Amino acid sequence: MKIALAGNPNSGKTTLFNELTQLNQKIGNWPGVTVEKKEGKYFKDKSIEIIDLPGIYSLSPISEDERVANNFLKKENPDVIINVIDSTNLERSLALTLQLLETDISVVLALNMEDELAHNGLILNVTNIEKELSVPAVSVSARKKLHLDILIEKAKQISAAKRTAFKAGGKTEEEKAEFRHNYIISRINLFRTKTESKAQKCTDRIDKIVLNKWLAFPIFALAIWLMYFVSIQIVGEYGTSAMEWLFCDVIGEGLSVWLKNIGAAPWVVSLAVEGIVEGVGTVLSFVPQILMLFIFITFLEAVGYMARVAVIMDRLFRKLGLSGKSFIPMIIGTGCTVPAILSTKTIEDEAERRATIMLAPFVPCSAKVPVFALIAGALFPYNSFVAPSMYFMGILMVIIGGLILKTGRKNNTNRSSFVMELPHYRLPKFKNTATEVWNKIKDFIVRAGTVILVASIILWFLSHSNWAFETVKIEDSIISFIGAALSWIFTPLGFGTTAAVVAILTGMMTKELVITVFAVLLVGETDSSLNTALAAAFTPQAAYAFMTLLLLSPPCVAAMAAIRRELGSSKLMFAAIGFQCAMAYTVALIINQAGNLWQSDRTLCISLMTVAAVVAIIAISVYNVIRRKRTGAACGKCSGCRGCANASACSFKNDKTQN
Amino acid sequence: MLLPEAAHNKELIVQDLTCTGTARQRLMDFGIFKGTHITLKGAAPLGDPFIVGINNSTVAIRKEDAQKIIVTKGEDI
Numbered sequence: 001m002k003i004a005l006a007g008n009p010n011s012g013k014t015t016l017f018n019e020l021t022q023l024n025q026k027i028g029n030w031p032g033v034t035v036e037k038k039e040g041k042y043f044k045d046k047s048i049e050i051i052d053l054p055g056i057y058s059l060s061p062i063s064e065d066e067r068v069a070n071n072f073l074k075k076e077n078p079d080v081i082i083n084v085i086d087s088t089n090l091e092r093s094l095a096l097t098l099q100l101l102e103t104d105i106s107v108v109l110a111l112n113m114e115d116e117l118a119h120n121g122l123i124l125n126v127t128n129i130e131k132e133l134s135v136p137a138v139s140v141s142a143r144k145k146l147h148l149d150i151l152i153e154k155a156k157q158i159s160a161a162k163r164t165a166f167k168a169g170g171k172t173e174e175e176k177a178e179f180r181h182n183y184i185i186s187r188i189n190l191f192r193t194k195t196e197s198k199a200q201k202c203t204d205r206i207d208k209i210v211l212n213k214w215l216a217f218p219i220f221a222l223a224i225w226l227m228y229f230v231s232i233q234i235v236g237e238y239g240t241s242a243m244e245w246l247f248c249d250v251i252g253e254g255l256s257v258w259l260k261n262i263g264a265a266p267w268v269v270s271l272a273v274e275g276i277v278e279g280v281g282t283v284l285s286f287v288p289q290i291l292m293l294f295i296f297i298t299f300l301e302a303v304g305y306m307a308r309v310a311v312i313m314d315r316l317f318r319k320l321g322l323s324g325k326s327f328i329p330m331i332i333g334t335g336c337t338v339p340a341i342l343s344t345k346t347i348e349d350e351a352e353r354r355a356t357i358m359l360a361p362f363v364p365c366s367a368k369v370p371v372f373a374l375i376a377g378a379l380f381p382y383n384s385f386v387a388p389s390m391y392f393m394g395i396l397m398v399i400i401g402g403l404i405l406k407t408g409r410k411n412n413t414n415r416s417s418f419v420m421e422l423p424h425y426r427l428p429k430f431k432n433t434a435t436e437v438w439n440k441i442k443d444f445i446v447r448a449g450t451v452i453l454v455a456s457i458i459l460w461f462l463s464h465s466n467w468a469f470e471t472v473k474i475e476d477s478i479i480s481f482i483g484a485a486l487s488w489i490f491t492p493l494g495f496g497t498t499a500a501v502v503a504i505l506t507g508m509m510t511k512e513l514v515i516t517v518f519a520v521l522l523v524g525e526t527d528s529s530l531n532t533a534l535a536a537a538f539t540p541q542a543a544y545a546f547m548t549l550l551l552l553s554p555p556c557v558a559a560m561a562a563i564r565r566e567l568g569s570s571k572l573m574f575a576a577i578g579f580q581c582a583m584a585y586t587v588a589l590i591i592n593q594a595g596n597l598w599q600s601d602r603t604l605c606i607s608l609m610t611v612a613a614v615v616a617i618i619a620i621s622v623y624n625v626i627r628r629k630r631t632g633a634a635c636g637k638c639s640g641c642r643g644c645a646n647a648s649a650c651s652f653k654n655d656k657t658q659n
Numbered sequence: 660m661l662l663p664e665a666a667h668n669k670e671l672i673v674q675d676l677t678c679t680g681t682a683r684q685r686l687m688d689f690g691i692f693k694g695t696h697i698t699l700k701g702a703a704p705l706g707d708p709f710i711v712g713i714n715n716s717t718v719a720i721r722k723e724d725a726q727k728i729i730v731t732k733g734e735d736i
Contacts, residue, residue, distance in 0.1 A: 057688030062681050091714045092690040120715055177687050197715050204700065207710070207717070216704040311719040315705035324708070324719075348681065417682035417724050418708060419689060422717040 002049045002076075003042075003155055006069060006100065007084035008093050009055025010423050012112045014038070015432075016084055016142035017052035020152070024435050026339070028301035029428075030310075030328070031055060031421050032346035035065040037072055042152060051078065054345075057092075059099050060173060064345040064353070073103065079159045080106045082151065087111045087139070088120040088199070088424075090191055091184060094133070098180040101135060101166035106158045109137035110151050115144045116424075121195035128190040133166070143429065203424045207308070216312045221392075223300070227334070228388035231292040232373045239288025240373070247281030267471065271460050275520060279456025282519035282530065283448045283512045286370035290444055293366055294437045297335045302428035302436075306331060307420055314418055320402030321409060323347050324418055326356040330398065333363035334391065335440055337559040340365075341566050348417070355405045357566050358576045362394045362401065362583075365555045366444065367511040372547055374515055378534035379543045386544075390551050397552055401583055447510060455506060455513055459520045474498075474521065493549065493585070494542025494592035504549065510556035541595020545588040552584035662720075662728040663709060665699045670733035672696055678727035686728070689718050696733055 005013040009031030018025055021040030026033060034054045042048035053072055054065035061067040073081070083100055085093040100107050111124060130137045136154045140147045168176040168183075209215055256273045300306065306328055314324025325347045333340035340360045347353040364372065369387070376386040462479040466472045474480060482505075483498025490496050490504065503517040522533035538546065554560050554577050564573040597605040665671050673695045676683055690713055691697065698712040707722040720728075 058684075060684060062684065089714060089716050092688075092716070095690065122715075174683075174687070177684075178692055181687070181690065181692050200712075200715055200717075203717065204712075207700075211701070211703060211710065213704045307719075311703045311708060311710070312705075314719070314721065315703065315707045417678075417685050418719070418721045419682075419685040419724065420708075420719045421689070422710070422719060424716075 001047060001080070001156070001159060002051065002078040003080045003082055003152075004051045004053055004073065004076075004078035004105075005082050005084055006053050006073060006096075007055060007110075007112075008057060008086060008089075008096060010421065011055065011084045011086040011093065012142045013055065013084045014052055016082075016110065016112065016140075016148070017050060019142050019145055019148055020050050024439055025052065026436065026439075027432060028306065029304040029423050029426050030301070030306040031423070032065065032325075032328070032343065033301075035068070035342055035345040037068055044149075044152075048152070048156075056096065058096060058177070059103075063348045068345075073100075073105070078105060080108060080155045082108050082110050082155055084110045084112050084142075087113050087117055087124055087192075088122060088197075091188060094184045094191075095177070095180045097133065097135070098166050098168065098183060101133070102168060104165070107135055108151065108155045108158055109133075109135055110142075111137055111139045112142055114139045114141040114146055116141075116199065119197075120199045121197045123193045125191055125193075128187075132187050132190060199424045203304075203422075206425050207422070210305070210308050211311065220309060220312065223305075224391055225385075225388045227293065227296040228369075228391060229384055231289045231296065232369070232376070232387045233384050235292040236286075236289045236373050236377070239292075240285050243285035243288060244282070247277060247285055251281065252277045267464070270464070271457065274523070275456050275460030276453065278519040278523055279459065279516040280448050280453050282515050283370070283452050284445070286373065286512075286515070287441065287445065289370060289373055290366050291437065291441050293369060294335060294440045295433070297331070298433050298436045298440075299428060300331060302426070302433060304423045304425040307422045310420060311422065316399075317402070320399055321352065321355055321406035322359070322402055323349065323352045323356075325420065326352065326359075329356055329360040330363045330395065333360050333365055334369075335366050336443075337361050337363075337365045337555045338562045341559065341562040344566060351409060354567060354572070355402060357563055358405065358579060359398045359401050361554050361559060361563070361580060362397045362552055364390050364394055364551055365511070365559075366440075367555060368550055371507075371511055371514045371550055374518070374530070375534060375538070375543050375547055378531040379538060379540055390547060393548060394551055397583060397587065401579070405579075444512075447512065451510060452512055452516055455509070456516050456520060459502075459506070459517060463521055479521065492592070493545050493588045494539060494596070495537075495546050497537055499537060500546060504553070507550060508554065508557075510558075511550060514550060539595070541592050541599070544595070545592035548591055549584045549588040552580060552587060554580055660730060662697075662699060662711070662725040662730050663722060665730055665732075667699050667701055670696055670698055671730040672733045673728060674731055675729040676727060677729065678724055682724045682727070686720070686724065689713060691728065697730070 005017055007013055010029065014025050014027045014034050017038060017040065018027065020042050022043040023040045025038050034052060036054065038052040040050050042050055051072065053069035056066045056069045059070055061070040081100055083097050085097065097107065097109060109129065111126065117124060124139055126137050126139050136158055138147055138151045138154055140151055169179045170176045210219060252273050255277060256269055259269045259272060309331060310324040310327050313327040317324055317326050329340040329343050332343050337360060341357055344353050344356045344360065347356060372387045372390050380386040463474050463477045464471055465478060466476055467478060479502055480498050483501045486501050487496035490501055499518055499521040502521065503514040506513040506517055518534060519530055522537065523530050560573060560577060563576050564570060567573055567576060594605065594609065673691060673693055675693060676686055695713065700710040700712050700717065702709050703719065708719040709722065709725045711718050711720050
């Protein structure tokens with residue numbers, strides 16, 4: 001038996017799915033967390049298959065994720081639809097219910113969020129809902145696991161019984177939508193009694209601060225800075241040094257003594273200690289920081305802040321040819337770029353979605369963060385802004401990249417609409433947050449035990465062997481040969497060393513490998529600590545350029561695959577990767593060269609930078625003037641002819657945007 | 660009047676939606692029809708989008724879409 005979970009976005013479908021299947025799919029408090037269908041089995045009866053679908057408002061899909069849900073309902077014929085309803089917003093939710101009742105699939109209502117009704121000043125009358133809509137309904141709370149068994153029982157019964165149909169009056173889709181809306185509204189007082197909503201009041205109060213004209217951006221910047229500061233500076237300092245001590249001094253030393261005692265060959269000791277323990281251990285030593293970072297991200301996702309960020313950024317991002325919704329991937333991306341790229345499915349406009357996919361990898365993911373922490377710790381130990389500055393640098397590059405992509409677009413008009421729900425703020429449940437964080441950190445640890453372990457062994461081998469497979473010093477090894485052959489590419493950026501070159505190349509696979517490369521190549525030979533070795537290998541400007549290069553280059557193979565899948569073609573994927581690499585190289589080059597110049601000749605550097613800034617400002621203003629003329633944006637009284645009441649009297653009548 | 664011109668935090672009644680296509684569909688998805696009671700709660704920091712209260716929920720609507728919602732004053736709450 002197949003049961004599909006369908007309902008409005010953010011109504012708790014995935015929470016219900018997780019409870020019914022005992023799986024741990026990602027949940028969060030913003031519309032659009034689930035963008036793909038998820039399958040599982042009811043944990044009490046494995047013959048019942050449960051399918052979680054992305055949220056929909058109606059059966060006329062607009063965005064990609066809605067299409068997924070709609071296609072499933074229309075083509076895969078589930079036996080029953082459990083229509084998950086946000087009980088605190090029946091007016092909207094039940095319109096979809098009526099539409100579902102028009103299909104020939106049996107429907108059961110799960111009136112979710114029972115636990116929040118009182119806080120919203122609502123009392124439901126389930127009997128009336130069942131009677132008026134002639135559909136079985138159960139008041140449940142997925143979060144508190146209330147009445148879930150009854151829900152499944154009703155679903156089983158209805159699949160056997162005859163289903164009830166509904167028919168909306170009217171001919172066009174719109175007339176039907178209006179009919180359904182009126183049908184619900186005329187009965188709404190039978191369904192629920194309403195008093196003052198404390199939840200809404202509380203949310204309004206928080207929104208007054210979070211969306212305040214002057215406070216919104218500082219609060220956002222503070223949240224991001226705090227996230228990095230606590231993770232990297234505070235937790236990083238103690239956690240990482242403790243883990244380093246554990247891996248290098250305790251395990252590494254112990255293993256080396258033990259191996260020598262049992263009479264292992266010197267190369268075995270070297271491989272085990274300098275290769276595997278160093279390579280994998282150094283990556284694992286960043287687990288405390290990553291853990292903290294994940295706790296922050298999960299909290300932001302669960303509390304309801306994501307939708308607010310989209311609203312705050314919408315105006316700015318539209319100017320870049322993106323949407324406010326493009327910012328959600330840029331926060332999810334601080335965890336991992338792969339789900340960030342998937343989450344672009346909620347962006348309705350295809351051009352905006354593509355641009356977002358190309359730009360989202362600029363936001364540093366949790367695999368890039370340890371690299372920044374490592375380098376910032378080695379070269380800028382007293383500066384707590386270097387690591388967070390990478391996030392803001394990423395956003396800056398999203399802005400610049402957005403402008404570049406927009407110029408290349410043939411049709412500059414912005415056709416998408418932006419109507420987004422701002423969910424009520426909600427304190428995350430500890431268990432959910434813990435599961436979520438554990439799922440994310442598990443991936444990190446698994447990668448360390450698999451990809452990074454194998455890569456460590458290969459790196460050790462390549463750095464201890466020449467082409468004839470003889471044991472040699474690192475200077476004569478295969479890796480030095482590769483490094484030397486490619487160093488000319490990176491010398492202008494300030495880091496033509498073997499370790500840096502190899503780090504960048506292997507980093508294309510996954511970014512934690514950069515740490516592994518440094519740990520194996522730099523520490524192995526010199527016997528000094530990784531920090532000292534790094535400080536000796538880079539000048540500060542080269543280090544910052546190196547960090548920027550890593551920041552802007554694609555995070556890993558999995559992210560590239562996600563880009564390929566979401567863009568729909570290999571050609572577009574290579575275009576995206578080429579674009580990212582070009583941005584990365586250019587910005588790193590500018591940083592290193594400007595830094596060098598600053599050191600050798602400050603006045604020349606300042607004057608050159610001033611000239612560059614003036615040229616940039618003039619270029620932007622000229623461009624804007626030309627663009628305004630062309631598109632008729634801002635004819636004086638409005639922000640653009642589209643949506644302008646004076647459009648008919650506007651002097652830019654032939655404006656394309658009016659269509 | 661157009662929604663962006665309305666007073667904040669007062670009850671408004673939607674008289675007409677002049678937008679078309681997906682924008683119109685989205686507004687209807689959110690339950691904004693002729694006769695729906697809404698409140699204008701304010702705007703995002705850069706003046707766009709607008710924050711609109713409808714029933715027990717809050718939605719953000721871009722200026723260009725909000726300008727296509729024609730409202731009249733309702734009874735004060």
